[in-house]
Amino acid sequence: MTLLETVNLKKYFGDTHAVDDVNLTIAEAEFVSVVGPNGAGKTSLCNVVSAYLAPDSGKIIFKGSDVTHSSVTERVKAGIARSFQLVNLFDDLTAFDNVALAIFSRDGKIRNMTTLAHRDRGVTIEADTILDQFGLVNKRNEIARGLAQGERKLLDVALAYALRPKLLFLDEPTSGVSTRDKDKIMDTIASVVRGGGITAVIIEHDMDVVFKYSNRIVVMHQGAILAQGTPHAIRNNDNVAMILLGSSGPDAFSRKD
């Protein structure tokens, strides 16, 4: 079942072709990685699909309906959520309130101004469960600003996950995190996302991470899709290795230099 389809999607910034005629199809329950060198248009693609930026032309079809011109909030309600490369949190609220807010919003309870937010047992339990899944439950009462970088990254993803989206875009969830923490974060994210039956599109630089977790890899270069396929096919694609690594050969991705 196709969940998301982009048709001839274009986004130019002057002479820069950030997204150039992209036709991408994401099927339900896939775990897709989008890779490519810096400036390949990965984040721009994510921005256009999540309505952060309007496309210059082309169409975005989500669950069979055209959402090209819908707003951010409409797209969130339709079931598209995203996390951010540069952590975007409610910095003066607690970790708990950050997650609870997403749940209130998702359940349509956010307009309610006559009850106390902390008194909603259902939301409290769910927020704590999500914090627990992301290993943050011990930090629930801490202000988001004071959390460590790795925790902030996880909270950023937890916020998007709490919306229970159909499609979740994760923009470099492990960037700016120490190598030691990377695996832990990715393991957490992968298990939570798979467990929740969520289709995920992840933008990532670290090829080890990409090969380990994805069903399918999409390689972007200069705004366009250069290649896509299974981790196995991408690993053995010389063209891709040249673009990503600057060298090719059968073991280009496993050579450590």
Place this chain on the structure above:
Amino acid sequence: MTMVIAPATGTSIWRITIVSAIILVILAILPQLVEPYQTVLLTYGLIMAIAALGFNLLLGYTGLLSFGHSAYFGAGAYTVAFIMRDFGAHSMELCIVGGMLGTLIIAAVFGFVCVRHTRIFFGILTLALSQVLWSLAFKFFWVTGGTDGIRVASANLTLVGGLIDFKGARSFQRFIYAYYYYVLVLFAISTIILWVITHSPFGKALQAIRDNETRAQFVGISVRRYRWIAFMISGTFTGLAGILWVPLNGLTTPDILYWPFSGEIVFMTVLGGFRSFSGPIVGAMAFNYLKTYAIASTEYWQLLLGVVLVILVMALPAGIVGTAARLAAKLRRWK
């Protein structure tokens, strides 16, 4: 699985309730102990506290600095004056309902324009729109009385649906005494309503918008609409303060629509501490006394007030309540 279900919330609500009840009892006893003049001062303080609390829903909770809240204070005050003069109404409750409706309409229109912008543009727009209202009050003197304003006689007023009136002897003395309790009750109600709003999911959404507008959108909050609603609530409560202020002052003049008055509302909120719920209450009370005693002690009261306020803000950058909270936290750590 480790589960912690809001252990702090239950106890903190009890603590807040008990502390508030104690403060309320003290405020209720005070007029029996002090001279009438102090009761009047206290009434003004409570009224300004409502104005500042309303204002702070925008500044402290939504992250929007309005430099035009005189517009809503004035809108409330003038609506009451119109209701009493042109419709011959006497009931204070009628004035409150009418005044709040009038303020709500103006806040809805002004807010609709202002929330399209943020930061300095928002501030300038609120200021400009409030000045429009001021110039209308100033120029249309056949309606508004111009600089003379409109007199609102407390003797003509009835409270609690006509149960309390001020006809006959010692009218003013009876009025200030009864009116103090009337304002105290409305202050308590307003405080409870605003406290609940700021702790509701809606209130959390406002804080989310304040902290990160982009992310707020990406959790599905319609940022502009929520800002607008916050603007209307904020304006309406500041309007309520204006409504309550008029009978006590006995007169409404364009001064309360003029921008320095907006500045006073900003100032008392910052003085008390806009990062805490109770900051504006403390700030309004403190400002009220400072201003009164500055006026009483010298002809150059603005200068004296200005110097005192500059020193206070420099010494207490987090406001009175913010600084007190920090000190308390430090003391706790020492123990």
